[in-house]
Amino acid sequence: MTTDGPHPVESRIAALEADAAIRLLAARYAVAVDGRDLDTLVSQFVDDVDVGELGVGRDALRRRFDAELRQFTVSFSLLGGHSIEILDEDHAVGLVRCRFERQVGEQWIVEALELQDTYERRDGAWLFSSRKPRPLYAGDILERPTLSPGAGR
Amino acid sequence: MTRALTVEDRLDRLQAFAEIRALPARYAEAFAWQDWAALVELYPVDVHVSRGVTGREALRAAFEKAMGIGTSGRTVAVASLHIGTHVIDIDGPDRAHGSVYCHGEMQRGDGSWYHQAIQYLDVYVRRDGRWYFEGRRRHELFYGVDPGQRPIGLPAAEWPSNDTGIGTAPYDLVTWQEFWSGEAADRETERTR
Numbered sequence A: 001m002t003t004d005g006p007h008p009v010e011s012r013i014a015a016l017e018a019d020a021a022i023r024l025l026a027a028r029y030a031v032a033v034d035g036r037d038l039d040t041l042v043s044q045f046v047d048d049v050d051v052g053e054l055g056v057g058r059d060a061l062r063r064r065f066d067a068e069l070r071q072f073t074v075s076f077s078l079l080g081g082h083s084i085e086i087l088d089e090d091h092a093v094g095l096v097r098c099r100f101e102r103q104v105g106e107q108w109i110v111e112a113l114e115l116q117d118t119y120e121r122r123d124g125a126w127l128f129s130s131r132k133p134r135p136l137y138a139g140d141i142l143e144r145p146t147l148s149p150g151a152g153r
Numbered sequence B: 001m002t003r004a005l006t007v008e009d010r011l012d013r014l015q016a017f018a019e020i021r022a023l024p025a026r027y028a029e030a031f032a033w034q035d036w037a038a039l040v041e042l043y044p045v046d047v048h049v050s051r052g053v054t055g056r057e058a059l060r061a062a063f064e065k066a067m068g069i070g071t072s073g074r075t076v077a078v079a080s081l082h083i084g085t086h087v088i089d090i091d092g093p094d095r096a097h098g099s100v101y102c103h104g105e106m107q108r109g110d111g112s113w114y115h116q117a118i119q120y121l122d123v124y125v126r127r128d129g130r131w132y133f134e135g136r137r138r139h140e141l142f143y144g145v146d147p148g149q150r151p152i153g154l155p156a157a158e159w160p161s162n163d164t165g166i167g168t169a170p171y172d173l174v175t176w177q178e179f180w181s182g183e184a185a186d187r188e189t190e191r192t193r
Helices: A008-034 A036-043 A058-068 B007-033 B034-040 B054-067 B174-192
Strands: A075-088 A091-105 A107-122 A126-140 B048-050 B078-092 B095-107 B113-127 B130-133 B140-143
Touching: A008 A036, A008 A075, A008 A107, A008 A126, A008 B007, A008 B078, A008 B095, A036 A058, A036 B174, A058 A107, A075 B078, A075 B095, B007 B034, B007 B078, B007 B113, B007 B130, B034 B054, B048 B054, B130 B174
Parallel strands: none
Antiparallel strands: A075 A091, A091 A107, A107 A126, B078 B095, B095 B113, B113 B130, B113 B140
């Protein structure tokens, strides 16, 4: 490793690689949700991911996705702004904006949300350690959307 | 994995991501301003257009034909392509593929509008140090609708025959079919229990 100042070339390249990998992680997640690709979805999380009441790990996460992704049929997850903050060589946090459209019965719900992410690098691969959705609004495409509780604060 | 790569390899890869990310953005810019000269620059000089037809001039003609330019039936007057959700997979030093989502707002020649949810499936190639779209992008349609219409219960669009209607995405995906067929099977099991 070179030692040319406080940010050696090695760590600068690693930070750029982290940024690129994390951007792709979010995009792959969105496409996997819309394609109901559970294998890809769970493989994008750390293997000891905390799934709350359902437990810990990818099997528990799969059960959660399997239940959640049956709440709507077709979906289209258009991502926009993604800000990433690299905390150290193995940890980062980020915010992703998503315009999430989905069919729920006879309704076509459009939701604007933010995903609050934490990322970890394990064995050289950047993964999600957590994702928390924070909706701004959601509503049928033909209605004026309802502001989500806590949105805009 | 990255340990086996040299610094040069890693910079190449980073440059690939940066350049490839710019391609669909430039494609959208070209469509916004109908700048077909700029559009065909995003493809290699010997781009395959159709059977036995190659080159940027031929590609330009193909785009203009698709847009109805030079005919009385101009099909697209305005195309605002809002892109997002870009997945890139590097296959080798000079080759990659990817998927780009797009919410397109288009105005037809007659003044009416339609909106489409699109997934472009791309192949990217590097020639003489620059990344290009290898050829025509695959346009997978989720749906096309008139503004103020729900994309539910519409006839099949059979894109590019119709600009509105229900598309083949995500229905054609194996993962999507398996997810829902599993549910059908579970229901069957429940019922026969």
